[in-house]
Amino acid sequence: MREQQESEYNLYMIGEFDVAGAFWSLIERSPAGFAIALHIRYQTPTYLFQTYPLAWLEEYSRDGLLMHDPAVAWALEGRGLVRWEDLADRDPAGVLGRARRHGLRHGFTVGLEREGSLSMAGFARADRPFAPAEMEGIRALVTRLHDLTASGTPATREALRCLSVAFTRPGPTKDPRPGPDPC
Numbered sequence: 001m002r003e004q005q006e007s008e009y010n011l012y013m014i015g016e017f018d019v020a021g022a023f024w025s026l027i028e029r030s031p032a033g034f035a036i037a038l039h040i041r042y043q044t045p046t047y048l049f050q051t052y053p054l055a056w057l058e059e060y061s062r063d064g065l066l067m068h069d070p071a072v073a074w075a076l077e078g079r080g081l082v083r084w085e086d087l088a089d090r091d092p093a094g095v096l097g098r099a100r101r102h103g104l105r106h107g108f109t110v111g112l113e114r115e116g117s118l119s120m121a122g123f124a125r126a127d128r129p130f131a132p133a134e135m136e137g138i139r140a141l142v143t144r145l146h147d148l149t150a151s152g153t154p155a156t157r158e159a160l161r162c163l164s165v166a167f168t169r170p171g172p173t174k175d176p177r178p179g180p181d182p183c
Contacts, residue, residue, distance in 0.1 A: 019148070019160065022141055027051060029138055032103050032124035036142065038149050040118045047149060047160055052124070056102035068093035075111035075120035081135050083108045084122075099124070108135050110142045119146040 026034055033052035037045035050057060059065070066072055070090035074082050084096050084107040091097075099107070104124035111120050121142045123130070130138075149160060 019145070022145060023049060026123070026138065026141065029134060030123040030125060032105070032107075032126045034121060034123045036119070036121040036145070038119045038146055040120070045119075052104065053102050056099065056104065059098065059102070065093070065095050065098070069095045071096075071107070071109040071122050072120065075109050075122075076118070078111045079113060081108055081110055081139055083129070085129075106130060110139045112139075112143055112146060114143075114146060115150065117146070117150060 026036075030051075033056075034050070035052060036049040037047075038049075039046035052060075060069075068091075070087040071082070071084060073090065074087060084099075087109075088096065103126040105126050106129040107122055107124035108130055109120065109122045112118070119142065121138075123135075123138055
């Protein structure tokens with residue numbers, strides 16, 4: 001049994017990097033939720049991880065807010081970090097105000113492009129703004145995830161797809177390591 005658990009746990013490792021552990025760390029650092037889109041091609045990410053509240057995800061999808069989201073527009077153009085409050089003048093549709101009503105009061109977006117591949121991520125808190133050191137630490141983790149997921153074995157890609165399913169549910173409550181594959 002232990003060998004099976006270790007084997008399943010290794011599915012979430014890329015080299016010495018614990019991918020599932022990285023996502024649990026991001027959940028702790030971004031308690032109101034996050035969305036991470038890795039390796040966007042033709043407007044579709046290879047991997048998508050979302051932990052925002054379900055009501056927000058439903059409203060965002062139902063009302064087509066992706067096309068009006070100033071954080072997404074910034075990430076498509078910019079590289080680095082931007083606080084959501086600094087995007088207020090680029091939000092005529094009021095997406096950021098709607099997000100605040102769902103507890104996404106303080107947030108920032110990471111945009112990065114490396115070797116021709118674009119990734120973006122947004123992180124939110126309800127209680128306070130992110131400190132600059134917190135934002136830099138999260139950006140470093142997103143950059144690492146981007147770099148590590150740029151390629152990989154078929155088993156690694158499938159494990160990441162399964163984690164994408166596991167972490168694209170609001171507020172995951174059970175750590176999928178080690179244990180049965182979430183797919």
